[in-house]
Amino acid sequence: MTDDTAAVRRSMIASGQPVKDLAADPDRTWTTAQLQEEYSVVAFQAPFVVVRRKSDGQLGSLEFTHSPRVYFGWKAHE
Secondary structure, eight states: OOOTTHHHHHHHHHHTHHHHHHHHOOSOEEOHHHHHHHEEEEEEETTEEEEEETTTOOEEEEEEETTTTEEEEEEEOO
16 A cells, blocks of 8 residues: 655654644644543554544544654544
8 A cells, every 4th residue: 555645744754844833733732641541543644643532433633743742733534
């Protein structure tokens, strides 16, 4: 299976885009422990993680930074 997003995601990480996105995102952030409390992780594709919200089963995604590890930018999937 070919991952058509791999080059774009690698470029985002190399350019520091997740850190810039975090700085521009005024919404909530999660630590790894907080993420595990509220979400079940479905898949990682750095700098994104696909999750299922435990409270209502909603599938969505978060972006994350590596160091420090911060998750942010909840987007529900339709």
